[in-house]
Amino acid sequence: MFAEAADGCRIAYQLEEGAPGNLPLLLLAGQANNHHWWDPVRADFSLRTTITLDYRGTGASDRPDEIYSTPGFAEDAIAVLDALGLARVDVYGASMGGRVAQWLAILHPDRVRGLVLGCTSPGRSHGFERSQEIRRALSVRDQAERDAVLIDLMYTPDWVARHPGPYPVLGDATMPAYAKGRHLVASNNHDAWEGLETIQSPTLILHGTEDIFSPAANAQLLADRIPNAHAELIGGARHAYFHEYRETASPLVNNFLAEL
Template sequence: MPIIKAGNINLSYATYGEGEPLLLIMGFGMPGAAWLPSLPFFAGFKSIYFDNRGTGLSDKPEGPYTVEDMADDASNLLEALDIPSAKVFGVSMGGMIAQELMLRHPEQVIKTVLGCTMPGGPNTRMAGPDVIEMLMTGSKLMTTDPEKGFDIMLPALMPPEFNAAQPEIKPMLVAGAKMMPPTPPETADRAMAGIASFNAYDRLEQIKCPVMIVHGDQDVLVPPENAELIKGKIAHAEMYLIPGAGHAFQSVDPVGIHQRIVTWLKN
């Protein structure tokens, strides 16, 4: 992946396909390469994916990594690539970054998909401390022992019934993680500090571009009540609640779910 100067930080990025630009913003602790399984579904777009600060091959400054700073990183990346505006798809923490991108740089965003994310602030429904512990412990093990990391983290990402019925998922995830550039364990703490201070809730009514909210109804990491909170503040948003899906909502029906998202993005 090439490196480009985006504002005051060097970001690692890549593009895939041809067409109108689609900026893909990954979530907590994962490099942009985590988008690779989804890229073939985005036919007709020039997908731009990148490593958030602290992950992959991008710069790893001291923390905290605030959501506002990461939204500015995304904005600066588009500017550095000479892309005036793009459609955006952000998942989890990437969905928080997408919210701030719409609020801080509305001229750069045409329409946005907010996947499995939350609005921040006192009304946000947080995961239980046991689930947060799974995420933090598992994330910190991804570079040195991804098999153990996913053993710890999978119950936070997907419902137990799905994990039991699809035992091939874990080996696929482990194999993918071993091919990704390493992310240092301290990134988890730096990013979590940024998430803790994130609060877009009271400003969401300012968002005017089209928005699609996508969430699994069995998500224990970012509970689905957060989708309702965002919808309540962005009245024009479309909401797509996926039955039986956890935080990694695409996994329950990769073709159908991506097809619905892409159809919305293209219309």
């Protein structure tokens, strides 16, 4: 299914029906990833209808070679909600998806009831950024080397040894190089600091204590900036806490949203 953004770009989205009576949940993936990011844990939220989308540049969505931004991705998500006739949803965004979710709650407060921000940051101007060493390691030309670095940033070695993959959080392999670059710039340029204090939605912030891809100090930084927010740190988890530590993370999300 497709929604049409304000500029005519087609945004692919996916709907999985859940039990009636609960507000739908919009799931927003990380940078340069499509909806498959959520495949390992989507069933954990089956008590409600879940909506995912392919960001422009990924999956089945159009791939214009133009400037992308996290506020722009948020507007694409609004186009999806409009296409579905959904006036209000809960939103769970992880990594860059958490950056997009921030803008959804800032720009469209009437559309977001509960907000969950996972392994994310307010942006470069105030957030804690990954080290230059990590940036250099991720800039190598060899795809296998980059994937190895990403896997280590996402998961603990013990878990990887027991779960040889595939890993749905390593990026959309079908993306053209220009689209990957556009996503990187959009995420790097994210800066929602001034708007965070206007967020009206009750907010849960989740982060792994061992996350160095988006340093864990960002969790409390966001919790202190956003009204009616609190942070939960998941001990031992790296960036893909929601996958490796799903038995901890998913109930935290479900319980938080059930109490709204």
